[in-house]
Amino acid sequence: MSDAPRRAVFLDRDGTICEEMGYMNHISRLRVFPFAAAAIRRMNEAGLPVVVLTNQSGVGRKYFPESLVEVVHEKMAAELASGGAHVDAIYYCPHKGIDNCECRKPRPGMLERAAREHNLALEGSFFVSDRYEDLSMMYTAGGRGILVLTGYGRGEYEWCRGEWPRQPDYVAEDLSVAAEIITKEMA
Numbered sequence: 686m687s688d689a690p691r692r693a694v695f696l697d698r699d700g701t702i703c704e705e706m707g708y709m710n711h712i713s714r715l716r717v718f719p720f721a722a723a724a725i726r727r728m729n730e731a732g733l734p735v736v737v738l739t740n741q742s743g744v745g746r747k748y749f750p751e752s753l754v755e756v757v758h759e760k761m762a763a764e765l766a767s768g769g770a771h772v773d774a775i776y777y778c779p780h781k782g783i784d785n786c787e788c789r790k791p792r793p794g795m796l797e798r799a800a801r802e803h804n805l806a807l808e809g810s811f812f813v814s815d816r817y818e819d820l821s822m823m824y825t826a827g828g829r830g831i832l833v834l835t836g837y838g839r840g841e842y843e844w845c846r847g848e849w850p851r852q853p854d855y856v857a858e859d860l861s862v863a864a865e866i867i868t869k870e871m872a
């Protein structure tokens with residue numbers, strides 16, 4: 686493990702790769718965005734590690750079993766694969782906010798674990814999300830952030846940006862545009 690840590694792209698799941706559906710409590714609610722596979726493939730082809738970090742508190746709330754999270758991720762991976770794309774790892778937090786775990790975003794537990802387990806550098810890396818709090822977490826870790834306007838993004842940007850201490854480094858219509866920005870910035 687003497688190789689230098691690599692810069693990476695961290696992606697939120699709901700509202701970024703697939704439609705924000707509220708609790709994804711059934712596999713039938715998974716709607717991978719039609720542009721997601723091509724966007725992620727573009728980052729794959731640029732040689733960038735792509736890691737997904739998602740909060741799934743519905744598990745901790747007992748709205749659905751943890752096994753469903755795996756099923757959703759298998760289906761998502763299959764849909765991405767049919768578009769020639771893959772993600773290198775997926776981490777999820779199954780806890781509720783009041784559990785006070787270290788992994789629930791915007792706490793940095795999953796980000797730090799992913800960096801450790803995959804030898805990734807956070808500095809210079811990107812987080813792409815429809816929620817500002819994910820970008821804020823990434824800024825604290827020394828990385829950069831892109832807000833996508835899918836999912837909660839458009840509303841967050843319209844109603845909340847006045848409160849943000851650091852604006853998104855980029856605001857992108859969707860993951861496809863974000864991938865364009867990232868592959869240019871990280872070339």
Ligand SMILES: [Mg+2]
Nearest residue numbers: 697699700815
């Ligand atoms: Mg989201």
Ligand SMILES: [Zn+2]
Nearest residue numbers: 778780786788
């Ligand atoms: Zn957690």
